[in-house]
Amino acid sequence: MHFDVLTLFPEMFEGFFSSSILKRALDRELVTASVINFRDYSTNKHRTVDDTPYGGGGGMVLKPEPLFYAVEAITNEAAARPPVVMMSPQGTPYTQKKAEELAGYDRLILLCGHYEGFDERIREHLVDDEISIGDYVLTGGELPAMVLMDSVIRLIPGVLGNESSAEADSFSTGLLEYPQYTRPAEFRDWAVPDVLLSGNHKEIDQWRRRQSLLRTLERRPDLLEKQDLSEEERAWLSQQQKQRRES
Template sequence: MRFDVLTLFPEMFEGFFSSSIMKRAMDQRLVEASLVNFRDYSTDKHRMVDDTPYGGGGGMVLKPEPLFRAVEALTEETQVRPPVLMMSPQGTPFTQKKAEALSRHSRLILLCGHYEGFDERIRRHLVDEEISIGDYVLTGGELAAMVVMDSIIRLVPGVLGNAGSAEEDSFSTGLLEYPQYTRPADFRGWKVPDVLLSGHHAQIARWRRQQSLERTLERRPDLLEHAPLTDEERAWLKQRKSDS
């Protein structure tokens, strides 16, 4: 998996790629990343990448030339251009399903904006998709790009020690994850549920599924509308709602 990140502040990514799971993925060559300062592609003698907006208004707008040149330089030898993603509060909300879909690509190009925004021609003629990590505004797209890459990288085969970890995460199944416990079995009188100590895998799986349903119903009932549920689970949820 390769990421090309277009940013005015490549130094922001140094810690991200030099620690924890990200570093391990890079060391094992499971993931490759290039950080491109698109100021290097400015044709202005002052290396300007932004200008005042036509029609007036506050702030500065990123010019199209540097970003088009940067993407074209990155992809000039590729037969099929990889998807170009813009980090933007106007974009499609980023979800686990979107992360799973993007992880099936072998290469992605991420654009990190700054200032007032992008020239509209970048959106219309360079970008394939706009991604938003939430209904709020950041000073730049770098943090959003890290969030997107983190969620995708952990889905790359071999990155996590246990491949099942990603499959059981919250949202991967359409539900929130079930409660987890580890040693000691009794901590200050708070005991691990007996079923988890039973060694009975079928009962444990059944308990975990029910806990996921209960937690989702309690905290994110909106997820249940599109979750893949059995008829029995839907009947159980209906009964729980009527009892409450």
């Protein structure tokens, strides 16, 4: 998979791509990336990429020419232009389901904004998708772009090494992940649940499923509304709620 990142601050991505799982993915050529300063596609000698908004108002707005020319330059030989994704607080809230959808592409172009925002013609005529990582405003789209790439890259086969790791993550199943434990089996009188030491994989799977349901009920009950739960699971959750109210 290949990422083209259009940004005014390419140096922000140096550390992101030079460590941990992302570096290994790049080294093994499971992922490639180009970080492009779209100021290089400005149309004047001062390399201007922004201007004051028509109609007045505070802040500066990114001009259309540099971004259009940058995208056209990097896709001029492409048989079909890859999706252009704008990172913006006005975009659709980002979810694991969206990450899985984006992981199905061979190439993505990410637009990192800055200043007050984008000229609306960029949205209307250049962008295919607009994504927000939360209901808050950042100084630019670089951090959201890193979040998106991290969440997508880890889904690419071979990146994590163990494919089941991503499948069991929170939100991958629509639920929060169950509690995890490792050695030692006892630490400061806090013991690992006996079922995890039993070797009975059927019971372990049932325990993990129930713990996942319970944790989701406690922390993100809204997610349960979208789940197709069995009657047994609904009854078990109802019992857990009742016990908690009584305790």
